[in-house]
Amino acid sequence: MRLLYFAWLxxxxxxxxxxxxxxxxxxxxxxxxxxxxxRGPGYAEALADLRVVRTAVNQAxxxxxxxxxxxxxxxxxxxxxxx
Amino acid sequence: MRLLYFAWLxxxxxxxxxxxxxxxxxxxxxxxxxxxxxRGPGYAEALADLRVVRTAVNQAxxxxxxxxxxxxxxxxxxxxxxx
Amino acid sequence: MTIRVEAADFDPGAELAALTRGKPGxxxxxxxxxxxxxLAGETPIAALTLEHYPGMTxxxxxxxxxEANRRWPLDATLIIHRVGRxxxxxxxxxVAVASAHRDAAFDxxxxxxxxxxxxxxxxxxEETSDGPRWVVARAxxxxxxxxxLEHTG
Amino acid sequence: MTIRVEAADFDPGAELAALTRGKPGxxxxxxxxxxxxxLAGETPIAALTLEHYPGMTxxxxxxxxxEANRRWPLDATLIIHRVGRxxxxxxxxxVAVASAHRDAAFDxxxxxxxxxxxxxxxxxxEETSDGPRWVVARAxxxxxxxxxLEHTG
Numbered sequence: 001m002r003l004l005y006f007a008w009l010x011x012x013x014x015x016x017x018x019x020x021x022x023x024x025x026x027x028x029x030x031x032x033x034x035x036x037x038x039r040g041p042g043y044a045e046a047l048a049d050l051r052v053v054r055t056a057v058n059q060a061x062x063x064x065x066x067x068x069x070x071x072x073x074x075x076x077x078x079x080x081x082x083x
Numbered sequence: 084m085r086l087l088y089f090a091w092l093x094x095x096x097x098x099x100x101x102x103x104x105x106x107x108x109x110x111x112x113x114x115x116x117x118x119x120x121x122r123g124p125g126y127a128e129a130l131a132d133l134r135v136v137r138t139a140v141n142q143a144x145x146x147x148x149x150x151x152x153x154x155x156x157x158x159x160x161x162x163x164x165x166x
Numbered sequence: 167m168t169i170r171v172e173a174a175d176f177d178p179g180a181e182l183a184a185l186t187r188g189k190p191g192x193x194x195x196x197x198x199x200x201x202x203x204x205l206a207g208e209t210p211i212a213a214l215t216l217e218h219y220p221g222m223t224x225x226x227x228x229x230x231x232x233e234a235n236r237r238w239p240l241d242a243t244l245i246i247h248r249v250g251r252x253x254x255x256x257x258x259x260x261v262a263v264a265s266a267h268r269d270a271a272f273d274x275x276x277x278x279x280x281x282x283x284x285x286x287x288x289x290x291x292e293e294t295s296d297g298p299r300w301v302v303a304r305a306x307x308x309x310x311x312x313x314x315l316e317h318t319g
Numbered sequence: 320m321t322i323r324v325e326a327a328d329f330d331p332g333a334e335l336a337a338l339t340r341g342k343p344g345x346x347x348x349x350x351x352x353x354x355x356x357x358l359a360g361e362t363p364i365a366a367l368t369l370e371h372y373p374g375m376t377x378x379x380x381x382x383x384x385x386e387a388n389r390r391w392p393l394d395a396t397l398i399i400h401r402v403g404r405x406x407x408x409x410x411x412x413x414v415a416v417a418s419a420h421r422d423a424a425f426d427x428x429x430x431x432x433x434x435x436x437x438x439x440x441x442x443x444x445e446e447t448s449d450g451p452r453w454v455v456a457r458a459x460x461x462x463x464x465x466x467x468l469e470h471t472g
Contacts, residue, residue: 006372007442008453056440059375075372075440079456082369082400082441083353083412083432089219090289091300139287142222158219158287162303165216165247165288166200166259166279179332182352190357190407196428197350198421199335204343254343268351268432269463275349276425310422 001070003036005046006077009053012046022070029055030064032074052078084153086119088129089160092136095129105153112138113147115157135161167235167243169227171218173250176260185242186264192241194268196275198261204254206301212293214301216249216258219287223247226286234263234278238270245278247288277314284311320388320396322380324371326403329413338395339417345394347421349428351414357407359454365446367454369402369411372440376400379439387416387431391423398431400441430467437464 004017026035033055037047047053055062056075068074087100109118116138120130130136138145139158151157170176178199186192202214231243242264252258261278265271290301323329331352339345355367384396395417405411414431418424443454 004372006440007370007444011453056372056375059372059378061438075375077372077440078442078453080437080440081443081454081456082371082439083436087219089287090217090291094300139219139222142219142225144285158222160219160287161289161300163284163287164290164301164303165218165286166283166307177332178335179330182331186352186354186408190355192354193356195352195354197352198425199339199348199350200421201339201345201348202343203346203419255339255341266356268353272351272425272429279421 001032001068002073004073004075004077006075008078009046009076013042022068027067028064029057029062029066029068029074032068033064033076036076047076054079084115084151085156087156087158087160089158091161092129092159096125105151110150111147112140112145112149112151112157115151116147116159119159130159137162167231168245169224169231170246171220171223171227171249172246173248175248175257176246178257178260181244181246181260182262185244185262189241189264191266192264193266194271195262195264196268196271197263198259198275198279199257200259200279202252202254202256202258206292206294209292209294209296211254212295213251213253214258214293215251215291215298216247217289217291218247218249222287227282230278230281230285233281234274237277238265238274239267240265240270240274243274243278245282247282247286249288280307280310280314283307320384321398322377322384323399324373324376324380324402325399326401328401328410329399331410331413334397334399334413335415338397338415342394342417344419345417346419347424348415348417349421349424350416351412351428351432352410353412353432355405355407355409355411359445359447362445362447362449364407365448366404366406367411367446368404368444368451369400370442370444371400371402375440380435383431383434383438386434387427390430391418391427392420393418393423393427396427396431398435400435400439402441433460433463433467436460 005013036043088096093099119126244262246260263271263275397415399413416424416428
């Protein structure tokens with residue numbers, strides 16, 4: 001699975017993107033976020049308040065119950081502030 | 084009194100402006116319009132339907148009961164169509 | 167807070183750049199450009215001639231600008247309206263409003279063009295294949311302007 | 320129906336002229352230009368850096384443009400959004416909409432910038448005298464975007 005991080009999520013996690021092998025029990029966005037939190041203090045800090053984390057799967061906004069699989073591109077980022 | 088005519092009112096009356104001596108009984112816009120109608124067929128035609136005639140006295144929109152005097156600039160024109 | 171009535175064409179890019187130059191508090195700039203259309207309903211239009219009432223025009227536009235500035239916190243406003251003969255595709259009018267916030271800029275720009283269309287003494291004569299004809303005021307324009315009497319954005 | 324995301328500045332006058340060229344059915348052209356402000360609240364801002372999600376940005380903006388064209392009869396739309404480091408007074412974004420009628424152009428332009436601000440994956444980092452900080456999304460922007468869910472102009 002390809003993971004992308006933007007803005008302060010990228011800064012806290014320390015990288016902009018990575019390829020990961022997720023465990024079999026990770027089936028949806030909520031499961032993915034829970035697993036990521038366990039991967040280190042940067043992840044835990046970035047994902048401490050999920051109210052300010054948005055998720056896109058394959059470049060479309062999704063909700064926590066959206067399924068994720070090994071071929072997906074999953075992006076995590078704060079609420080957008082362009083324009 | 085200085086009178087100004089615009090758009091199709093100017094075309095029907097045949098002139099863009101004139102200086103007139105109005106009779107003493109003409110005290111307001113309604114009286115002025117009634118008097119002007121009597122001045123010839125062009126005036127009568129231009130002022131036949133007063134619903135489509137707007138009046139400005141000294142460059143401000145006024146209603147038929149607005150007073151007019153010899154030193155005023157009075158303009159007659161159709162509803163505006165700029166922009 | 168600039169108003170110009172002129173026969174010459176204007177350059178929207180240069181006008182917009184000048185409006186915001188040296189004012190770094192401006193966050194949003196909304197502009198409206200009105201253009202001569204080639205059709206009026208289904209009638210082809212070869213040209214328009216715009217007539218106005220010099221003096222009253224500037225006075226009415228000045229009052230509209232002052233009213234917009236009373237209603238919204240604006241950093242800059244600009245109204246340019248052309249007169250004379252114009253052809254399809256030609257620019258007729260530019261209304262531009264700059265503000266710290268986009269909502270104020272949008273509301274004020276729309277207010278200015280809505281009221282300009284019903285209050286500023288301009289008249290259009292169209293040249294058609296049946297000859298010239300004066301444009302009739304649109305009831306929708308009156309409704310758009312009246313909206314602002316009840317509504318302060 | 321053009322979308323561009325780029326570091327370079329744009330020329331609003333040239334962009335607006337290109338948008339309407341050769342389309343004499345256009346009666347109104349509404350544009351919004353967003354600029355970098357020198358203050359965020361009361362904090363002086365030295366610069367902004369704009370980051371985005373390449374690919375998703377263009378996809379989201381394309382969906383917004385398609386939605387605007389479903390809702391209103393439009394002749395042309397344009398969205399340009401800059402990325403990278405920008406200073407106060409610099410242009411950030413241009414949204415322009417042309418239509419036969421001004422109401423459609425105003426509504427669609429406002430719809431596009433409202434939704435862009437809440438859906439397009441851009442993020443701003445401000446440089447202040449206290450160091451860099453990420454801009455926090457505004458509740459007003461969510462409200463402005465939500466308005467269009469109930470309202471078709």
